[in-house]
Amino acid sequence: MRSITSKFYIPLFAVLLLGLASCGSMSTSPDNLISDAEKAQENVAAASSNMSELFQNSAGYAIFPNVGKGAYILGGASGNGVLYENGTVEGFTEMKQLDVGFQIGGKAYTEVLFFQSESALEDFKSGDYELTASASAVILEEGRSESVDFQDGVGVVIMPKAGAMAGISVGGQKFEYRDR
Numbered sequence: 001m002r003s004i005t006s007k008f009y010i011p012l013f014a015v016l017l018l019g020l021a022s023c024g025s026m027s028t029s030p031d032n033l034i035s036d037a038e039k040a041q042e043n044v045a046a047a048s049s050n051m052s053e054l055f056q057n058s059a060g061y062a063i064f065p066n067v068g069k070g071a072y073i074l075g076g077a078s079g080n081g082v083l084y085e086n087g088t089v090e091g092f093t094e095m096k097q098l099d100v101g102f103q104i105g106g107k108a109y110t111e112v113l114f115f116q117s118e119s120a121l122e123d124f125k126s127g128d129y130e131l132t133a134s135a136s137a138v139i140l141e142e143g144r145s146e147s148v149d150f151q152d153g154v155g156v157v158i159m160p161k162a163g164a165m166a167g168i169s170v171g172g173q174k175f176e177y178r179d180r
Contacts, residue, residue, distance in 0.1 A: 027078055030180075032066070034089060037082040039109045040065035044159050047140045050147060050155065054114050060085040060121040062093050062113040062175075066161075070106040075099045075169055079111065083177060085121065091179040093124075101173020107163030111137075112156055120153025129175040131156065 015059035028036075040063050055061060059084060068078030077097035083090045095111070113131075115121040123129060138148050140149040148155035 031090065033080055033092065034082055036065035037063040040112075040159075044110060044112055044140060044157065047159060051112075051140070054148060054155070054157075055087075058114045058116065060090065060115045060119045060124075062115075062124070064093075064095055064111040067095065067109050067111050068106070069097070069109070069165065071099070071103040071165065071167065071169065073100065073103065073169070075101075075103050077173075081111075083125070089180055091111075091125070091177055093175050093177045095173055095175050097171060097173045099169040101167060101169030101171075103165065103167025103169045105163065105165030105167075107165045108161040110159040110161060112157045112159075114148060114150075114157070116150045116153040116157065124154075124175065125177050125179075128179065129177065131173045131175075 041055060044063075045055060062081050062083045064079040064081035067077055069075060069077035075098070077095070079095045081093045081095060083093050113124070115124060131154070136149055136151070137158045140157055140159040148157060
């Protein structure tokens with residue numbers, strides 16, 4: 001029985017990871033990505049009055065309009081985003097996530113990183129940037145106002161779009177940045 005289970009789940013997990021990898025590396029045109037990020041910003045700002053204030057007062061923010069995540073014990077997520085400084089497109093970024101734990105399912109969401117200071121923004125733009133498992137995110141639900149906790153000058157907001165996922169996991173996110 002054990003070998004049958006392994007033979008089923010190992011290929012399933014491999015397909016899941018390949019799907020996530022290709023999702024993150026899809027060649028979305030910069031114009032389409034910017035358009036998706038602008039729509040995502042409108043949706044996030046409309047979900048909570050606190051978010052509009054953060055968009056206006058942050059040193060910068062990165063919007064990942066379409067992040068895909070899937071997991072069966074091991075999980076992964078991927079998405080492309082746009083970095084804004086003073087409300088202007090500064091460059092493009094890619095996010096990859098790997099985590100492990102008791103988890104199963106798949107989901108799509110929008111993720112926004114708010115940079116509280118110029119130094120936090122410059123750290124992000126310097127190249128490879130990582131958020132550890134200790135970084136906490138605010139999950140936005142329409143009609144609920146939440147305050148964002150900043151750690152090392154970065155606040156994370158996630159707005160669910162679709163899918164179902166359950167579990168508890170530990171992992172981190174890695175970001176790559178390139179100027180426009």
